[in-house]
Amino acid sequence: MTHKPATDTIAAIATPPGEGAIAIIRLSGPRALAIADQTFRCPAPPPSHRPAGTFIRGKVIAPDTGETLDTALLLIFKAPHSYTGENSVEIQCHGGTQTAQRILNALFSTGARQAEPGEFTKRAFLNDKMDLTQAEAVADLIHARSERAARLATAQLKDTLGQNIRLIYDQLLAEAADVEAMLDFADDELPQTVPTEISRRIEATKAQIQTLLATWQEGHVLREGARVVIAGAPNVGKSTLMNQLTGRNRVIVSPQPGTTRDTIEEPLNLQGYPIHLTDTAGLRSTTSQIEQEGIRRTQQALNEADLIIYMLDASQNLSTDEKNFLKEHKTSNILVLINKIDLEQVIFTKNLPDFDVLEISLKKEPKIPQICEKIVAKIVKTPPSSDSSEFAISLRHKIHLDAALKEIHLAQKLLQTASESDYLLAATHLRAAMEKIGHIFGKNCPEDLLNQIFSRFCVGK
Ligand SMILES: Nc1nc2c(ncn2[C@@H]2O[C@H](COP(=O)(O)OP(=O)(O)OP(=O)(O)O)[C@@H](O)[C@H]2O)c(=O)[nH]1
Ligand SMILES: [Mg+2]
Known part of the structure; x- marks a missing residue:
């Protein structure tokens, strides 16, 4: 430096x-x-x-x-x-x-x-x-809220992520140089396609970047905590679930629909993953202004959720509102709980073929361990594999990796044709990708970016 x-x-x-x-x-x-x-x-x-x-x-x-x-x-x-x-x-x-x-x-x-x-x-x-990845690991370690977060930060501090990133940087440098070297051919001798060996190496670099990107979800959950929102119609048992998951009588439970009027957030640690669990006001049409405000807050929480736990009452047929909600959230990260199966059951898993569903009775058979298992599986979509379990990238790393991938795609497109100007431009894109990767470990990092990174540290660190 x-x-x-x-x-x-x-x-x-x-x-x-x-x-x-x-x-x-x-x-x-x-x-x-x-x-x-x-x-x-x-x-x-x-x-x-x-x-x-x-x-x-x-x-x-x-x-x-x-x-x-x-x-x-x-x-x-x-x-x-x-x-x-x-x-x-x-x-x-x-x-x-x-x-x-x-x-x-x-x-x-x-x-x-x-x-x-x-x-x-x-x-x-x-x-x-x-x-820079090690410096960030220092802050991650201080802010770690679970043992897994601390373990990953310690590994990153030992340079596991930095080594991977620098390897990708060096590869891109060599690949850009090899593409540039093709410009030394006389025009009429310029190969019609880029040598397969270079294409193969570029493809391999891309795959390495994708492997790193796959660790983001876990990194995000460990650093920021996952937002898990319990939603559903009034009286389906949302607050009961909140209390059972947190192990505390945090929210009021009552047979009266519309009991919860506001969003209530509680921290939770599931298998080492920090979670912000939110109980919400039951979704229904209402003229009460307080309840309307509660429902507006529910919507806001749903928009920001990493995972929605949508609850249904097993003894009630699906209402139009519920059908619409499910249709709207088909592609969301959602877990459906059919609660109250101790009552006469009219909705079953088979009625919801597009969803991940658990049938439970919070009263008689809550299945809390299974629910927790599902929550973790759904918030950490890619379970840490043996070669990526040493680190989990942050949002900052993801932004640079995404940008690098875009540049590599552009380079690959250009390399499919075979003119001198295309080769030159492809090399420029590879160098741009390299620069983005360099920002991750701090090469030529602009001062304002550094200041932004270090501002989240404590004084004295
Ligand atoms: N029979 C039966 N009753 C349950 C079960 N789970 C919760 N309940 C009851 O259902 C009623 C409503 O539960 P809540 O947890 O307050 O429901 P909610 O979804 O938070 O309701 P709102 O806050 O009004 O939207 C309470 O009387 C609970 O005791 C269950 O598995 N079986
Ligand atoms: Mg409630």
């Missing part, structure tokens, strides 16, 4: 606010060791003269007044062997709400400035300590 080394020194509290046993303050940049010398009193030699990796016990002082702020430990890292790749210092002081902030102020008064969110990691990226 070609960039100018940072000229300023940044500092931040790296531990969460509140009371705790210890707090950690990080300091990184060209003046980190000089600032440590000014603010940390310890037996000679001073911090800047100590070897990297030493832990020193001493006192942090306010340089202007000489007041002792705390007894603390100071850990020294020297460039390039630090997280950021710069000279860095970590101070471990007593926890609580005051001490760390007072120490931070002392560092500011000696020339450090407050670090932006993710700025330590951004410096690590700019100093080639990690590529």
Whole structure:
């Protein structure tokens, strides 16, 4: 990476606010060791003269007044062997709400400035300590809400995704160069078709990109959580299901149709996948303004859903509204539950041949494990296969991969014809694809894009 080394020194509290046993303050940049010398009193030699990796016990002082702020430990890292790749210092002081902030102020008064969110990691990226997929994995790990999410982030941090991406980048570079090399033929010797070997390699690269894209759904669910919305006519048992899935009496259940008036969201963790489960107001024609607003909110939740759980009452024939709903959502990601099979049943799975259906009785035979199984299968459409289970791409990666695929398609089309100008243009498309892939691991990534990525980090990371 070609960039100018940072000229300023940044500092931040790296531990969460509140009371705790210890707090950690990080300091990184060209003046980190000089600032440590000014603010940390310890037996000679001073911090800047100590070897990297030493832990020193001493006192942090306010340089202007000489007041002792705390007894603390100071850990020294020297460039390039630090997280950021710069000279860095970590101070471990007593926890609580005051001490760390007072120490931070002392560092500011000696020339450090407050670090932006993710700025330590951004410096690590700019100093080639990690590529962009690894930097993103740091944030993913911090935000991980399940064990699987944490495992995938850890693997990505070890560069599993980056290696795949860089391989694709190198392949595209070689493929573009080989297509360009065809321009060296004299016009009358130009091959009528692109050599099959090059076409085969381009096709293989495309397949690799598609394999990566197939991991998006899982990545999306793990990072953002899946939106699962329970919908259906009033009184079919939506709130009962919500309560049983969450294991809590969260929403009111009653025999009176129209009990739930608003959308109610609850978090749920199913087999390591975070889920936002939403109970909704029963869908029906109504003149009540409150209920109409509830139904409008239901519609909104349905529009944003990753999965709809549509519930029916087994003892009631399908209403026109229900028939219309099912027709409209034939192609949606939808699971149909025929509930109340303990009553006299008039609707069966066989009546709904186009849908994935479970017959249940939340009262007598809820089949919650089967419902959970179905939900997971439907939100993570491609179950992690052995070769893609090491990572799951994010939306940012998906956008670049999709764009790269488009460029490769265009190149392939042009390569089917055989004029010099077509070869040249095809090579240009392959290079454009390569550039999009490069953005994923951070090659020539525009500054505003980097800032956007690092802004979702915590301060101090
Ligand atoms: N017999 C029978 N009754 C059930 C079953 N599941 C739920 N119920 C009852 O059906 C009634 C309605 O349940 P709710 O969960 O409130 O239904 P809902 O779909 O949320 O209804 P609204 O909020 O009005 O749209 C309650 O009296 C439940 O006890 C079932 O499997 N069998
Ligand atoms: Mg309800």
